[in-house]
Every structure is written in structure tokens, then in C-alpha cells.
Amino acid sequence: MTTITDTIRNEVIDKTKAKAEKTAQPYWNPYLSGIGLGLVLLAAFVVMGRGLGASGAFTSLISAGMNAVAPEHTAANNYFNEYIGDGEQSPLKDWLVFEVIGVFVGGFISGSLANRIKKSVDKGPRIGSHKRLLFAFVGGGLMGIGAKLARGCTSGQALTGGALLNLGSWAFMMAVFAGAYAFAYFMRRQWT
């Protein structure tokens, strides 16, 4: 008898455990996450003398890809050839590329610890997955163009330049919020 009750009890415990594991933990207080992010940025300033970035890594990735497929075409392109450099080493052997690999890993670590790793499409309730993915692609494309035009994205310009009181970064940051708020009305079906 004792063995049966034990098994039942163990099963119940296992089930509650599994249930607890599946529930994603709530996000951190935004101010604390922000301070954490700020300390990482500060570490980059102190150790490297530079800030964080993201979009630059993808430019290096594209440059490397193009260089492999069509080296002459890439060398003739004034934008990508800067990322290729003198060709002595791969454009992928770049600070930002390694940093962004770290971002993937760091995001995964945090997500695993909080049970937030889940294959899903994130969207509002009033839009289908296919449409959402189309919007994600279009938005990403605009973001790529905008980030290159502004010489950096939210991490490289707004965050890094913001902390360094860089004029261009603050102007950029205001423009990002202005652009997003101005266009938010047209996207309300996607998110709300």
C-alpha cells in the first residue's frame, strides 16, 4: 500500500513540477533590466572604448557572403568594400559579429532560465500568422535600410550614442520614436 501511495504522490509532484517548468516567468522590472543593460554598455566603454551594436554585424555577414559569391562586384561597391577591408582577414572576424553571436547566446540563456523558449509567432489577436510574418519581413527590410542610412540601429546609435551624448544619436532617437508613433495607427490591427 505504501508503495502505491508513494507512486501516486510522486506522480502528483512530478506533474506540478512539470507545470511549474512550463509556465514562463514574468519579465524583470524594466528599470532593473535597463540598469543591467547600462552596465554591460559601460563595460564595453571601459574595456574596449566603444559601444554596442547589432546591424553592423549583419553588414559584415552580407559583405562576407557577397565576397564569396561575387568578389569583383563586392570590391567595386563603395559600401561593402569598406567591410571587406584589405582582404587579409575575413570580414567575419569582426568585433560586432562576435558580439552579436553573444547576443544570441545570452538571449537563449535568459530565455531558458525563465522557461521562455518556445517556437511561436508573436502577434496581436487580430492578425493571422502569415500576415504577421510578411509584416516582420517588410519591417526588417525597412529597418535594414534605415539603420544603414543612420549609421547604426537602436543599439549602435540610440543606446551607445545616447550615453555618449552624441548629437546625431539623440536626433536619431527622437526620429525613431516620431516615425514609430506616426505609423502606429496603421499597424494597430497587428498589435492590439
Add this chain to the structure above:
Amino acid sequence: MKLFEKLVKLSLNKRLALTAAMLGVTALFVGNPYHGAKLSVDKAELALMVQKESDQISPIEIAEWIIQNKIDYRLIDLRDENDFAEYHIPTAENIIITELGSSSLMRNEKIVLYSKDGIHAAKAWFLLKADNYKNVYTLYGGLNAWKDKILFPRVSETIDNSEAVKIAEISKFFGGQPQNNSQTETAAKYNNPMPKISTPAANPLTPSKKKKKEGC
């Protein structure tokens, strides 16, 4: 104590905001962040460097660096534009002393300064050291010494040692003429035509200025 109790009762967000506000207010009074770096100048250390002459680099040394195509330093000519256009040591850049502060020189770069006789360069050396430039050197004896030791060195024909041969080779590399002991006349030496400056495109010695991207 009442104030302390009140602080404890505040929410986390409010305490964080209060901390930020206090640091912000303090920032009003503590001064310029660019000045902090200047405080680290050590007068005794500077004096010692001068005494030991570890702040100077000989013409031969520079000549060898140029021949070896070293690019881990920047050679700065402090004379005015006209003198620079007339002749300068290959690979040198022209920055006059009043523009040193606003130039593209980095505090962590190895910088070698030279002027006509070295006195001007020595003064510029102090200016840069006081502004926390870490690796600043002067060319020993300035451009005059460069002429004496590299362009028109006195090489005795009778003594044929390896040192003399090396110096003659270096001299020829820079378009100079080794001077024979017998014919040496100080006045005559300065009448020798200065070697022509090769254009940067044709000069393989110009360090390639490949700038690593630091931005996003």
C-alpha cells in the same frame, strides 16, 4: 532617522530614481570629465624620462623603421607648410604645434615628433605629455641630425667596417650622399641638394591607412 524610515518605505522604482537624481545633481558640481585624465601627469616620471633620454629616438632608428616599413608609429613634422613641402622625412605628416591638440593624433599612439633642430619638438613633447599622450618621442637632434647622420653622413673611405657600409646603404635608400671625410666641409654639406620627395602614390613606404570600422 525619520527620513531614513521614509526612504526604506519607498518603492524600488522610486529609490532608483532618487539615486539617479542624486548622481545627476552631483554631476553639476564635480566638473569636466575630460580634465580627469590630465591629473595623472607625473612630473617626476617626466623628468626621469628626459634624464634617461628615453623620450628620444635616434635618426638611425627612425631610418630603420621606415626601411622596415613599420607602421605602428606616426612621424610628425612640426615645421611650417613651406619647409615641409621643400623636404620632409618620408612617411612624415605635417602638423604645426598650435594644431597638435585638435589633430587626429590618438593618446595611445606612438608618436615621434621632429622639428628643425629638436627644440621645438621638445616643447611639443611636453605639451602632449601634459595632455596624457602616452607614447611620445622626439627625433634626437631634429632634421639637422637627420641630414648629418642619414642624408649626408661622414663615412671614412679608409675605414671599411660593416657599420660604415650600413650607414652608406641607409643614406642611399633615402636619396642622400655619404660624405667623404676628406671632402667634408660643413658649409658644403648644406649646399648639397636635398633629395626629392617622392609622391605618396609612388612611395611604397606610406603606411596603408586602413581604418577599422568602430561604428554599428
Add this chain to the structure above:
Amino acid sequence: MNAPYYKFGYFNDEVSLIIAFIIGIGFGFFLERAGFGSSRKLASQFYFKDMAVLKVMFSAIVTAMIGLYYLSVLGFVDLSLVYVSPTYIIPQITGGLILGVGFVIGGYCPGTSCVAASTGKIDGMIYLLGVILGIFVFGELFAWIEPFFYSTPMGKIILPELLNLPYGVVVFAVVLMAIGAFAAAEWVEKKTASKSGGN
């Protein structure tokens, strides 16, 4: 006393790549902690429902700014060696507007989409493909964009120089502005929540 360490040659490029990886881990970790792996949470910012983007961004800026300021004043960091990218004001504002529109359509920015992708969000992965295409298009059209890209150059210029104010005063003003923005954000969130029936 010789920071930034890299610029004083304390370690070589290879080591700097390892440091890049470690710093990246920290970056990704805190982005995910804040909930920035979710496009819906990010986009809520633009409907005044959840102002986390503003709160996280400004607390990060204030933290790094204050930290760098005090470390420089104490002589620990040589501020002049920290890279400040040059300003080209009109292209940067234009880029910002395009990026803002892309943000609300796509739901991410490049950094946050990496975190989204690594936590399994398919929209984050698709978004990244879009970013890659966008950069490719930009690069291919660069000959045509180039004159605009290099227009209105202002050089390396920071707010204290522009406003002709001491650095510390600008630090104070930014802190004050951030605290004001935080208070406003809390107020707006409450108001939006009560409007939509506490949801």
C-alpha cells in the same frame, strides 16, 4: 588608470573578440530579461500600453552615461578615447524615421530580433532575413544614395559642445529628463489600463 584598456594595448584583437562575445552575452541576457524577445511587448510601447522600451532604454542610457562620466572625472577612463561616431544630421534623422516605421511594422529592432530568434520566435527569424535584405538593397543602391549619405556632416559633436554647456550640466539634464519620462510613462500606462477596463 588606463581605460579604455583595448586602446592602450593591454590585449590584442583576438582577445577583443572573446570580450565581444562575453559582452554580447550580457547584452542579449538583459534584453531577454526585459521582455524584448517579444515583438508584442515591444510594439505595446507605441500604443501607450506598456512603456518598457522607453523605460529600459533610458535607464540603460542614464546608467552608462553616469558611470562613464564619474569614471572619467576620477581619471579612470580617458573619455577622449571612447569612440563617438560622427554626425550627419539629415541622413540620420531620415534613417531614424524609416527605422521607426520599420520598428512598428516589424515589431523588433536588429538587436532584439536576435534575442527573439534565439528564443524560438519565428517572426524574429523572418525579421532578420528582412534586415539582411534591407542592408543588401542599401549597399547595392549605395552609389545612388552616397551623396545624401555624406550630406550635412557635422563631425564628431556631442550635446555639451552643441549647447555650449559643461558636460556635467548635460548629464544632470538628461537624468532629470529621464526621471520625468519615467513618471510620465507610469502615468500613461495607468491611464491606458483604466481606459481599456483594467486589461
